[in-house]
Amino acid sequence: MTNHALFHTLHQLSRQLTNQLNEALKPLGLYSAQWSVIFVLHTKGSITQKELCEYLFVEAPPMTRTIQRLVKQGFVRQLPGKDKREKYIQLTEEAVKEFPKWEHAVFECNQTLLTNFPQSSQQELAKLQGLWLKELL
Template structure:
């Protein structure tokens, strides 16, 4: 397989996975970008907007828009830091309450996507992705 074909296929796969996740989250009024922020905050706790952007590899403007949407929905709040420009983002009580429902929808989506991929292949894919990601960081 040529490098071009490999990257083209990865890009197509990424878009399809995002679309499937968006379909699963649609009943909750969420999109994959919002889910990523919610998941990271649930997993890691309160983070600055800059830390979220760096961790998720998302530039500042789209991250700002995503956070603003989540604030309007009542799922995150912004807490001023020591510096005026620094804002900590944290989940609201509403988000903590709803998180298990969202997570269940995401897990069901993931299981449906993986149903025809043997466990050994899933593990190998995870290993390869981890190696590749470490090389990029």
């Protein structure tokens, strides 16, 4: 497999996984991009919008749109930072209450996707992903 074909396949796999997650979250009123933000905030606590962008490798405009949707849904709030440009993002009490439901849907989706993927292959993939991320960062 050429490098081009490998990366094309990885990109297609990523899109398929995102679509599967979107389908799992749709009944709960979320999309995968929103879940990513919620998960990071749940894990890291209140962080700046810039830090969210950097952590998730997302440009500022789509991140702003995602955060605005989450604010309208009542799941995140924006707090002023040191200057006018800096905004801290944090989960609301409503999001904290709903989080277990969302997490369960994501867990079930992941379990379904891994049904026919041997445990040894999952472990090898996790190891390769860790090595690759070290190289990229």
